[in-house]
Amino acid sequence: MLPVVVVHGGAGFVPRQRSELSVSGVCSAAGSAYGILKGGGSSMDAVVNAVTLLENNPAFNAGIGSVLNVRGDIEMDALVMDGKTLASGAVSAVRNIANPTQLARLVMEKTSHACLTAEGASQFARAMGIPEVPVESLITDYSRMRWQKNLAADANPVECQMGKMGTVGAVAVDTEGNIACATSTGGMLNKMVGRVGDTPCIGSGGYADNNIGAVSTTGHGETIMKVTLARLILFNMEKGQSVEAASDSGLALMKSRVDGLGGVITVDPQGHWAARFSSLQMAWAAAQSDTLHYGLYTGEHFTQNIDDPESHYPKYKA
Amino acid sequence: MLPVVVVHGGAGFVPRQRSELSVSGVCSAAGSAYGILKGGGSSMDAVVNAVTLLENNPAFNAGIGSVLNVRGDIEMDALVMDGKTLASGAVSAVRNIANPTQLARLVMEKTSHACLTAEGASQFARAMGIPEVPVESLITDYSRMRWQKNLAADANPVECQMGKMGTVGAVAVDTEGNIACATSTGGMLNKMVGRVGDTPCIGSGGYADNNIGAVSTTGHGETIMKVTLARLILFNMEKGQSVEAASDSGLALMKSRVDGLGGVITVDPQGHWAARFSSLQMAWAAAQSDTLHYGLYTGEHFTQNIDDPESHYPKYKA
Numbered sequence: 053m054l055p056v057v058v059v060h061g062g063a064g065f066v067p068r069q070r071s072e073l074s075v076s077g078v079c080s081a082a083g084s085a086y087g088i089l090k091g092g093g094s095s096m097d098a099v100v101n102a103v104t105l106l107e108n109n110p111a112f113n114a115g116i117g118s119v120l121n122v123r124g125d126i127e128m129d130a131l132v133m134d135g136k137t138l139a140s141g142a143v144s145a146v147r148n149i150a151n152p153t154q155l156a157r158l159v160m161e162k163t164s165h166a167c168l169t170a171e172g173a174s175q176f177a178r179a180m181g182i183p184e185v186p187v188e189s190l191i192t193d194y195s196r197m198r199w200q201k202n203l204a205a206d207a208n209p210v211e212c213q214m215g216k217m218g219t220v221g222a223v224a225v226d227t228e229g230n231i232a233c234a235t236s237t238g239g240m241l242n243k244m245v246g247r248v249g250d251t252p253c254i255g256s257g258g259y260a261d262n263n264i265g266a267v268s269t270t271g272h273g274e275t276i277m278k279v280t281l282a283r284l285i286l287f288n289m290e291k292g293q294s295v296e297a298a299s300d301s302g303l304a305l306m307k308s309r310v311d312g313l314g315g316v317i318t319v320d321p322q323g324h325w326a327a328r329f330s331s332l333q334m335a336w337a338a339a340q341s342d343t344l345h346y347g348l349y350t351g352e353h354f355t356q357n358i359d360d361p362e363s364h365y366p367k368y369k370a
Numbered sequence: 371m372l373p374v375v376v377v378h379g380g381a382g383f384v385p386r387q388r389s390e391l392s393v394s395g396v397c398s399a400a401g402s403a404y405g406i407l408k409g410g411g412s413s414m415d416a417v418v419n420a421v422t423l424l425e426n427n428p429a430f431n432a433g434i435g436s437v438l439n440v441r442g443d444i445e446m447d448a449l450v451m452d453g454k455t456l457a458s459g460a461v462s463a464v465r466n467i468a469n470p471t472q473l474a475r476l477v478m479e480k481t482s483h484a485c486l487t488a489e490g491a492s493q494f495a496r497a498m499g500i501p502e503v504p505v506e507s508l509i510t511d512y513s514r515m516r517w518q519k520n521l522a523a524d525a526n527p528v529e530c531q532m533g534k535m536g537t538v539g540a541v542a543v544d545t546e547g548n549i550a551c552a553t554s555t556g557g558m559l560n561k562m563v564g565r566v567g568d569t570p571c572i573g574s575g576g577y578a579d580n581n582i583g584a585v586s587t588t589g590h591g592e593t594i595m596k597v598t599l600a601r602l603i604l605f606n607m608e609k610g611q612s613v614e615a616a617s618d619s620g621l622a623l624m625k626s627r628v629d630g631l632g633g634v635i636t637v638d639p640q641g642h643w644a645a646r647f648s649s650l651q652m653a654w655a656a657a658q659s660d661t662l663h664y665g666l667y668t669g670e671h672f673t674q675n676i677d678d679p680e681s682h683y684p685k686y687k688a
Contacts, residue, residue, distance in 0.1 A: 127490075138596035138628055144462070144566065145487050165565045166592045169463050170488035172445075172564010240483075246490010247483045248462065255573040255598040274484045278456035280573040283598050287605045310456055 053323030053340065055089035055226050057082055059102045060327065061112050061335035062218030063270040063315030071348060073111040074335040079346050081105040083358055085222060086339030095224040095232035096134055096157070102222035103130075103153045103234040110192045114220045115150055117192050118238020120199035121245055126190050128238050129251040130156040135231030135260035142167040142252035148184040149177055153236045156252070158182075167252060195238075202242050219251055221258060221268030223319045231321065233258040233266040233282075240273060249273025255283035264289055265321060267299075271306075271314020271331060278310045285318060295320050299328040306330070371641030371658065373407035373544050375400055377420045378645065379430050379653035380536030381588040381633030389666060391429040392653040397664050399423040401676055403540060404657030413542040413550035414452055414475070420540035421448075421471040421552040428510045432538045433468055435510050436556020438517035439563055444508050446556050447569040448474040453549030453578035460485040460570035466502040467495055471554045474570070476500075485570060513556075520560050537569055539576060539586030541637045549639065551576040551584040551600075558591060567591025573601035582607055583639060585617075589624075589632020589649060596628045603636060613638050617646040624648070 059082040066074050085102035089095070107115025118126045130152035133140040141160025143152050144167065158180050159168050168176050178184070219237035235258040237251045250273035251257035257273075259282040260266035267282040281302055288298035295318040306312045307330055315329030317336060327336035327347070337346040344358045377400040384392050403420035407413070425433025436444045448470035451458040459478025461470050462485065476498050477486050486494050496502070537555035553576040555569045568591035569575035575591075577600040578584035585600040599620055606616035613636045624630045625648055633647030635654060645654035645665070655664040662676045 140595065142566075145490065163562060164592065165562055165567075166595050167566040167571075168562065168564040169566050170490075170564055172463065172488075172562060175563055244481060244483055244486065244490060245493055246486040246488055248460075248485040248487050249483075253485075253571050253573075254595050255571075255601060259598070274482065277458065277484050277572050280577070280598065280601050283573060283601055 054229065055224065056319060056323045056325055056338065056340040057085040057089060057098050057102060057222060057224040058317040058319060058325045058327055058338040059085070059222045059336065060268065060270055060315060060317045061106060061220055063313065063329045063331035063334040064218050065332045066335065066348065070111060075346060075348055077106060077109045077111050078335045078337040079344060081222070082337035082339045083344060085224060086358060089224060089226050092227065095226040095230050096132065098224040098226065099222040099232045099234035100132060100153055100157055103220055103236050104151050106220035107151050107153060107236055112220050113218055113238045114236040115152065116190045117195060118190055119241040120191065120195055121243045121247070123245055124199055126187050126238060128152045128236070129248060130236040131252045131254065131257045132156045132160060132234045133232065133254065133258055133260040134160065135262040135266055138261060140166050140254050142254070143173045144169045144248040144252045145246055146173045147187055148174060149182065150185045150190070153234050155182060166254070198241060219270040221270060221317060223260070223266040223268050223317050225319050225321065225323055229262065229321055231260050231262050231266045231319065233260040233268045235268045250276040253277060255280040257282065259283050259286055261286060262321060265295065265319050267316050267318045269314060269316050270334065272312050275306060275310050275312025276314055279306050281306060281314065281316065285316060289320060295324045295326040296328065299326045303328060303330045372547065373542065374637060374641045374643055374656065374658040375403040375407060375416050375420060375540060375542040376635040376637060376643045376645055376656040377403070377540045377654065378586065378588055378633060378635045379424060379538050381631065381647045381649035381652040382536050383650045384653065384666065388429060393664060393666055395424060395427045395429050396653045396655040397662060399540070400655035400657045401662060403542060404676060407542060407544050410545065413544040413548050414450065416542040416544065417540040417550045417552035418450060418471055418475055421538055421554050422469050424538040425469050425471060425554055430538050431536055431556045432554040433470065434508045435513060436508055437559040438509065438513055439561045439565070441563055442517055444505050444556060446470045446554070447566060448554040449570045449572065449575045450474045450478060450552045451550065451572065451576055451578040452478065453580040453584055456579060458484050458572050460572070461491045462487045462566045462570040463564055464491045465505055466492060467500065468503045468508070471552050473500060484572070516559060537588040539588060539635065541578070541584040541586050541635050543637050543639065543641055547580065547639055549578050549580050549584045549637065551578040551586045553586045568594040571595060573598040575600065577601050577604055579604060580639060583613065583637050585634050585636045587632060587634050588652065590630050593624060593628050593630025594632055597624050599624060599632065599634065603634060607638060613642045613644040614646065617644045621646060621648045
């Protein structure tokens with residue numbers, strides 16, 4: 053059952069013309085991370101690799117392609133967590149960084165802290181030799197079009213956000229049984245300057261514990277925070293629920309108690325995994341036992357041999 | 371049993387000459403908040419009142435008297451949470467604000483977000499008409515002395531932090547059964563610029579749910595985050611543990627799993643309460659049924675009539 057990696061590209065609604073980009077993006081990320089795990093790499097290496105690829109892919113709301121805040125600017129959040137030590141690293145409201153997840157990992161590994169924010173995070177990035185990139189290089193035409201459209205007086209930011217692919221993330225268990233998670237986001241469309249969502253908040257945007265499993269979440273951040281969704285699902289697993297039942301009951305509580313939609317990817321130490329969502333869609337992919345699993349709509353679960361990248365995920369070929 | 375309010379002034383070590391200041395501070399805050407509850411005020415009004423008083427009291431590491439970061443500057447974090455709606459508000463790394471907890475409440479009540487950070491939080495404060503205060507007005511001679519002392523090459527920031535009164539917080543249940551928590555801090559002595567600790571992180575620095583109870587935490591923030599201490603204790607209560615047992619088992623897990631010390635105050639919907647800590651000391655006070663309870667060292671539990679403020683908490687009179 054080990055190793056295994058599961059990747060998501062955000063809960064929400066994916067316009068038809070972007071479906072193939074989204075599915076191929078998560079499949080490529082899962083395949084790449086799986087290669088690291090098969091080569092003996094750690095779960096932390098795998099999840100950071102997968103999320104870095106999604107940050108670098110303009111089809112997703114993280115890194116390049118991040119949604120814009122109310123001022124047309126980009127502020128990104130990211131989190132990583134190591135299930136062996138329970139150490140975590142996060143950054144919030146970072147602007148000039150191409151790969152916030154890699155910076156979050158450096159916070160975990162190179163400081164005595166768990167989160168750095170805004171200008172302090174930038175200072176740390178410079179001290180670590182991370183190149184600053186112009187914010188403009190992270191803004192896509194699609195992001196700018198959506199920002200302008202949603203500045204309209206009658207726009208509903210929550211509805212708009214659910215109409216955009218959200219946060220990206222990955223969870224993995226390596227051959228040594230170590231578990232890790234990573235989550236990265238451009239946040240919520242037209243958000244206020246300085247808004248921090250669930251992603252960098254340990255227990256909400258993600259959580260990893262070698263004794264229980266790991267979760268990475270996506271959806272409406274403020275609602276995810278109300279129920280600390282990642283930690284909630286792991287508590288459900290501690291009570292004996294399967295990865296699938298625990299994920300579904302966590303999402304069901306979020307719907308019934310605070311009327312929120314979202315999605316999660318979940319693993320346990322044995323390598324059982326789930327990709328579940330209450331939103332219309334969530335692009336997801338998992339790699340295990342040389343098989344690639346993937347889907348986008350509720351109930352979809354396609355498989356193919358992982359060594360067959362040329363198949364181009366035929367169910368989503370344009 | 372209702373209403374009830376419990377207040378803490380931080381886990382750690384209180385130098386003898388500051389014991390009376392600390393104990394009288396938490397007792398005054400609890401007494402004031404209890405007056406609000408007796409007058410029909412909400413639990414949210416009560417916890418914000420208590421924490422505001424502690425922020426305004428230079429004996430505590432929040433608001434005026436906050437510890438200084440590595441540059442000799444102040445950056446503060448705060449969180450409030452409403453157990454009825456599960457809505458929360460937080461600010462992180464705010465500099466020019468006398469009462470971060472009041473700003474956190476405004477984030478909850480006046481925005482669609484749950485957390486604002488750094489300059490974005492300052493912009494929001496200005497938009498709300500909150501006066502900016504010079505950082506210098508929040509710095510005490512004691513804070514500056516400790517900062518200079520701990521700049522020494524052989525200083526241990528974690529040890530130093532545990533030698534200083536930490537974070538402050540309050541939890542309360544009002545006569546309508548609504549539950550709230552608030553937590554506020556200057557963070558960790560000599561921390562990096564932009565460091566965000568557990569306090570503004572929902573589930574770590576605090577959590578409130580009318581169905582379960584509320585917790586406010588204090589101690590080494592990075593360690594509290596590893597176990598999402600506030601939510602962990604409430605999960606223990608969901609499994610049937612008492613407020614005291616749930617608090618102790620949460621703190622015990624933090625000690626055994628990640629070698630961390632801290633303290634918590636906890637309430638349940640029936641008005642049972644606990645003030646528990648694994649650190650050497652934690653100044654705490656609770657007000658219920660017209661009785662004031664308070665203590666500082668492990669095992670201490672003094673009581674007096676709440677209408678007898680002139681007693682000056684005789685056990686800690688200098």
